[in-house]
Amino acid sequence: MVGARFVKVEQRRPDLRIPFPERFVERLTGRTVTALGRRAKYLLADLSSGEVLIMHLGMTGRFLVDDGGKASGGGPPLIGAYRHTAGGVRAHDHVVFHLSNGAVVTYNDARRFGFMDLVPRTELDRSRHFTGLGIEPLSDALSGETVAQLLLGRRAPLKAALLDQRLIAGLGNIYVCEALYRAGLHPSAPAGSLATPTGRPTAKAHRLAEAIREVLNEAVAAGGSTLRDYARTDGSLGYFQHRFRVYDREGKPCMRAGCKGEIRRLVQGGRSTFFCPVCQRP
């Protein structure tokens, strides 16, 4: 998409989770995408108009890229193969971008919890989606020191604090479970226990920062985790779910060498947490 212009935009509904912004099609048509990025769980496309197209996949949203067969060396377009094998339903194609480089980028979302919005780049950090967002877990901002500062004095369970997007943005349930397991930390421990009374990092805080970074980097390299609907833009599936050490392994033996523990599940804030009661003591 970078460097390509929106030749034609099809908006097939007035809303997804929230209404599309006013004159959505008009504000995109003729504009060039100057950069793509991400902040927390939001995908960002900078436009030549100075606005940013914000896109959120919600639960079941996905982008399908049909490049006319270029990526497959003139063979059938990847999108076609995907639709047949994975059953993407065309009735759920809600937005279609026709780009000047010939690519067709389609937003498909069965449950419509995703959304799109347009915000001036200069107002992005102050927009309703971005105010109060926490630090990026893959940036230099994440360290034992920042983990300790963010959690200092918090009595909430560690798991809940890590899912709080106002502290660290973009960590989801799976990756928090995996990071806590790798760091050997109990999900119900008070979040503040990772900081000394003066806000200095404990060894646990350093281990956690390292585990978060490690899990996310491995997951990105594996193309993400395919549970239910998640797929990459060419329709292929991520495979990090085959690397889960703890998530969704209730009743199975702990994978840590020498550990005789059995993975348990507990429900925290309505979400399942998986942990090893031996490796992750309170």
Ligand SMILES: [Zn+2]
């Ligand atoms: Zn264990």
